[in-house]
Amino acid sequence: MSPHAVIDVGSNTIHLLVGEVENGGVFPVTGEKVSARLGSGVDETGRIEEARIPVAAEAISLFARLAALNGAPEPAVLATSAVRDAENGPDLCREVLGKAGLEVRLVSGEEEALLGFRGAVSALGPDFSWEAPALVVDLGGGSAQIILGDGTDGPEKQVSLPLGSNRTTERFTRHDPPKAGELEALSDAVIEMMPGWGLPEGTEIVAIGGSARAILRLTKDQLTVERLRTLAAEISQKPAAMLAREEGLAPERARVMPAAITTLAAILERFDRPQLTVARGGIREGAILTMAEEARNGKRP
Structure with a gap:
């Protein structure tokens, strides 16, 4: 191997x-x-x-x-x-x-979405229920890929949106720590940008990417809309440098966390889902799976 x-x-x-x-x-x-x-x-x-x-x-x-x-x-x-x-x-x-x-x-945004979805599926493991599709949110620094699909047939719909955590931080959170009104404006903008998809009953929302994984360092609670909004407010009580020191985050990651959490909460609210699941796979795992498949089929990766 x-x-x-x-x-x-x-x-x-x-x-x-x-x-x-x-x-x-x-x-x-x-x-x-x-x-x-x-x-x-x-x-x-x-x-x-x-x-x-x-x-x-x-x-x-x-x-x-x-x-x-x-x-x-x-x-x-x-x-x-x-x-x-x-x-x-x-x-x-x-x-x-x-x-x-x-x-x-x-x-491209489309290929990034496909690779991210494949990596997320591999990381969710056999215990994840595929009775309904999943909505995977690949939250990067510059863009967010929103992908609806299932573990067998792959993505059904995908869209790339300019909602990466770096970009939303620069556009909306001019202060460090951010003000409540800045995060409220970001939340409204995220909801406005979401595609008008209707999700099948039972569809779970799965987040991938560094900012999504960092949430798991900040709380062990279920990631409901209410908990995500409370968490964003809690970490916005202190400057990014203090958050980084106290929580063991990289300073640049700490700076974007209020915007990242607010973005995910708004997506959860827009699609009226009970809670968010965070997966540890993403574009890199998806790329390696694709390279291995191409190698097995005799293609150059």
Whole structure:
């Protein structure tokens, strides 16, 4: 069983995952991450800050060497919202090609949704009920992918929306900590942007992504609309630096958590679901599953 590797170039963080596939699941061999914050300011200026490009390229080059040391010499490099939305995104792609000899693939919102859904399904495991479809919310830094589908037939509907936690923080929460009115305005905007889908009875909402996983560090309670809104209010009583220190979060993650939690609460409210489930799989696991499938079928990943 040969491992596969993916380098996920996100708006907040660049992640490496080396994993092996067994029985439909991804078992990690190693993983690393670095906070390059490529999405910082992209919503306002349309460009990645120039100083961040060589840092990101160096990180990707290092991750490629680490992947090779762990038996995966040809990692897939996938770039999502920050790079595909920035007018100088191609500059990063050229820098990575020069430093690491790797092609960066700009993943469309639709493909990001498909990979995220596949990774989420693999992480939910055999105990998750598929009597009804699931609505998967892949909350990234620059965008959010909303995907409706089931574990057998895959996605039925998907939409990519500019609701990533970096973007909503920059647009709506000008203060640190954010004011209640800022989070209320964000909630209204999220509800307004949701697709007009009717969900079948029993459909669960599943959140994936770093901000969704970070919620599990902040509370062990059931993630109802009321609990999520209370949690957003609670963590908005202190600056992001204090939240990061007290809860063991990265400072850049702490800064976006009020907006991320508010976004998920609004989605839950819009679709009138009782609670949110958080899954630990996502685009990286979905990419590794796809690479393993292509390798079995004799295709080049």
